[in-house]
Amino acid sequence: MPDILHRVGMQGSAEKVHQALSTLDGLSRWWITGTHGNPQVGGTIHFAPEGGGFDMQVLESTPGEVVKWRCVGGPSEWIDTELTFRLVPKQDQTFVLFTHAGWRDPVEFMHHCSTKWAVFLLSLKDWVEQGKGHPHPYDVKIHPGD
């Protein structure tokens, strides 16, 4: 079963990174603007860009350690996939080890999403370090028409 894997590191405490991953304001600043819903464990967060969207059930949210979601609404390829952000403090930075697991097949859309997650995790880095992320629709485009 193929997974999407990424790692980025950022100057900022694991608690600050957790805030960016577990509050509606934080998530709106690096992934998708206008996020709403309930980011507590057991709640569901709604990410609703024009023309699509994702509903994420929060499975875990431990300050300074981890955030884990299950996708319960969105593209068919995403349903029941699990997304984990594991926080690893090291010296002067916090690493985020990211997995988007449970894809059934390595379809072309999975290739696209892998590259796009890199873009958004670097947006998370910019948000934590500089207070300026690049959430959708201001994200870095990875192909004409993206």
Next chain:
Amino acid sequence: MPDILHRVGMQGSAEKVHQALSTLDGLSRWWITGTHGNPQVGGTIHFAPEGGGFDMQVLESTPGEVVKWRCVGGPSEWIDTELTFRLVPKQDQTFVLFTHAGWRDPVEFMHHCSTKWAVFLLSLKDWVEQGKGHPHPYDVKIHPGD
């Protein structure tokens, strides 16, 4: 067996993208500066940044279609892994479907390399579209100390 997967699309013909993937000048403009060696099928390309490097044996190189390498020198985790750039023209752009396959384990270094490949594939996009890539050591940094 986990693979790294990515997809980027760029304005430019599949032949032009193939040039960027199969000539020493092209590879030096988006991945690693100062690349040398033999980029023909059967040859070995040497990517030699300070403090490390990769030797890639060219398994396939078909203009407008595909470039495929096997890693024969470099970090132990990379040895015998295979890297494929498959070119897919669609309307006004060429998509690059990238896989870095044959990793033995989803180690933390693999997470790092996945994110880094996204950065370099977007550098390839910039090189093809604008004539200005961001090869190492001018690449986008994904953590403090990268």
